[in-house]
Structures are given as structure tokens and as C-alpha cells.
Amino acid sequence: MATGLRASVLHAGDFEYDYPCTECQEHGLNSEAVYFCQNCTRQFCGLCIKQHDRFYRRHPILGTEKRDFWGKVKSTCKLHPGEEMMVFCRDHGHSCCVECQKELHRTIRVI
Known part of the structure; x- marks a missing residue:
């Protein structure tokens, strides 16, 4: 049984979220973002926003009710x-980083 695990761990999985948590993604984790920091231009899950707020209390934060106002967030690579x-592989139908391009997509066509 999964007792004692935090909600973000219990609900994490192999889902591909429309709004992934930027912090979790960079650390190889997978959870849905429910907050956006306008200063950092990063998306956060409920757990990561608490850590962010410890250091940046005055940053303006938007919740899910204002997703239309969330800015553009850079997407980071799961493998790197x-x-x-930064590039899109038409052959495989997904985005990849420069390192993936070198290692896995040598014949990549950049859009």
C-alpha cells in the first residue's frame, strides 16, 4: 500500500501533461503544474510552489483559474x-534537445 507518500508522488505517472511542473520535469519527475510564476516564467505543482515561495515570496503567482494568462514556459528534456x-523531429513527431539531436536524431529536419 502507498501510505505515507505525498500527493504529488501518488499522482505522478507516465502521463504527458499539457502543463507539466517545470521543477519536477528537470529532476526526472512527472507531475501537473497548478501554478505559474510570472517572474520566473516557470510552472509548479503544489509541492514545488511551496519551495519556490520560501525564497521568492513577492513573485506574482497565477493559479489554474488564470491559465489563459500563463506565459510561455521552456520545455526541458527528460533524457538530458x-x-x-529546441528542435522538432518530423520523423519521430516530437521535440528534442540539442543533445538528443546529436545522439538520437542525426537526420533531424528542424522546423
């Missing part, structure tokens, strides 16, 4: 944490 998804 910290690397931004």
Missing part, C-alpha cells in the same frame, strides 16, 4: 535534464 527542447 536542464537542456531545453
